[in-house]
Amino acid sequence: MSKLNVLVIDGGGRGHVLAWKIAQSPMVDKVFAAPGNPGIAKFATCVPINVTDIEALVKFVQENDIGLTVVGPEGPLDAGIVDAFQSAGLTIFGPRQSEVWLEMSKVRCKQLLQQHGIPTAKANICVSIGAVPAAIDLIGLPVVVKPDGGTEGKGVKICQTKEEAMAHARKIMVEHAYQTTGDSGNAVLIEECLVGREASIIVLTDGNLFVELPTSEDHKPREDGDKGDMTGGMGAYSPSPAADELAEVIRRDIIQKLVDACPGFTGVLYIALMITANGPKVLEVNVRFGDPEAQVVLPRVKTDLVPIFLQIAKADLQITEIEVDEQPCVAVVSVSGCYPASGYPKGKVIAGIEKAEARENVLVFQAGTKDGEGDNEGKVVTNGGRVLAVSAMADDIPEAIKLAYEGTSDISFEAQGFRTDIAQRPAA
Known part of the structure; x- marks a missing residue:
């Protein structure tokens, strides 16, 4: 079998670790990255194409005999890159545009979790600022206020008082301070504030079968002691002892139910969890590798991921178990x-x-x-x-x-x- 050329669409830390992992595969000849970064350039060829310039990316893949494309960030997924590649007969790993709402709409994701009996925080959906006070009263303080759409990981806030919650809801719905994609400012979730330990697990699925990657925990707040403004992630570690202790419960009550609820979904399900006294509950679902979680999860994966990416891209996953390094x-x-x-x-x-x-x-x-x-x-x-x-x-x-x-x-x-x-x- 001839070796593959692979394109990684990403220019950040997640793209670096993905390209690094893919480059180790005996199935791979050359690795390209768009746009890449100086770290990736040490072992791969970086091409100056924006991650959402789908037409240019399709052309590059066609002209450079790329046998597999792996998408890192959510932006090109939301823009329909998988649909465009598939229409051109190209092999690409990731969900179709119609499936990206799992990440891009916290409201729809919450509704899906509730409809399928997947453990999650109680929440009220508010489509107007006038509905927020009653929602806060119903849930009870403290509450978590979340914008609906894609906000690049920003805009979620734990509010201790009704005044603080109202102010943050206005910031989302009236000022549109966090609006980046979709309808992020058109609705908010008022959620109960779960108490416990946050963890996450990344699952690769073809919409039928799935393979679990190692668990992890990240640190979102900017300052020591998990204080300060929320960020995209200040660090992470793997495994998560709290999540590993409940592996069977998480697999049965969360992963399997989520995969069953999303038939035909292909790609990554990144499931953020809160391990509470009443068991694990879903905080949110993303449709791409976490960053910086990928930087602690993928170094522990001994199994070649390229065959898994290819099988999922063809909706025919056969590898459902991987070998993981015991070292954290x-x-x-x-x-x-x-x-x-x-x-x-x-x-x-x-x-x-x-x-x-x-x-x-x-x-x-x-x-x-x-x-x-x-x-x-x-x-x-x-x-x-x-x-x-x-x-x-x-x-x-x-x-x-x-x-x-x-x-x-x-x-x-x-x-x-x-x-x-x-x-x-x-x-x-």
Whole structure:
């Protein structure tokens, strides 16, 4: 069998770890990434095509004998890239546009979970700001206020008072502060605030069978102690002991029911969970790999994922079990300046990546980076809020934490920030 050329559509940390994992497959000849980043460019060919320029991506795949395309972010999925590729007779891993609502509409996802008896938080759906006060009263404080549509992981807030909840609902519905895709400002969910331990599991499915990847936990708040503004993720670790203890329950009551509720869905189901005293409950469902969860999950997967991607792309999954490294993995994310607020600096030279990568069992996955220009030519510079993640594997979590922070300390750039307590939550 001839080897495949593979295209990864992504330019961030998730794309880096996906391309890195795919490049290890004996089935693969060349790896391309659109648009990629300087870290990916070390072992793959980066092409300057935007992730949502579907016409250009189809043309590139046709002209470069690409046998498999893997999509990282939700944007191109929501734009219909899978439909366009399939119409052109091209093999692509990911859900069709008609299936992306699972992530893009928290309201519809909540309705699906409720209709199929999948454990989740109690919630009221509000389509007008006037309906919010009664919804808050019905659920009871504290409440979680969520915008309906795709907001790139932002806009969810735990509110301790009715005034705080109303103010945040106005920010979503009246000011449209978080509107990025779809109808994100047209409705809000007022949810009960679940108490417990957050975890997640990534499932690959062809709409019939599924394969589970290792569990993980991430740290969304910007500051130590899980305080501060919500971000796309400041770090993660795998496995999640809390989720692993309830693996059979999660498989039976959540994963299987969700797959059964979405017949014909192909791609990734990223299931965010809260492990409560009453069992695991679904917080949300995404249709792509988590970031930075992928940076701790994929390094632990020993099985070649390329055959699984191909089988799912053809709606014929046959591999339903994978081999997982017993060693845990920890990732620490370095961010720029005032992230997650806007206005963080860009173009700052990053030093020490090679030093960190030289450490045994340490990996650096670049995200918001680019090649420097002018006086910085030949150097890597910052180009986003979340700049990179340092992942480390070891015999136990404390040693993996130590290695991840040693690698992080090797790296420096102006206005660098990171949390100092990743993977150090108290035992459940």
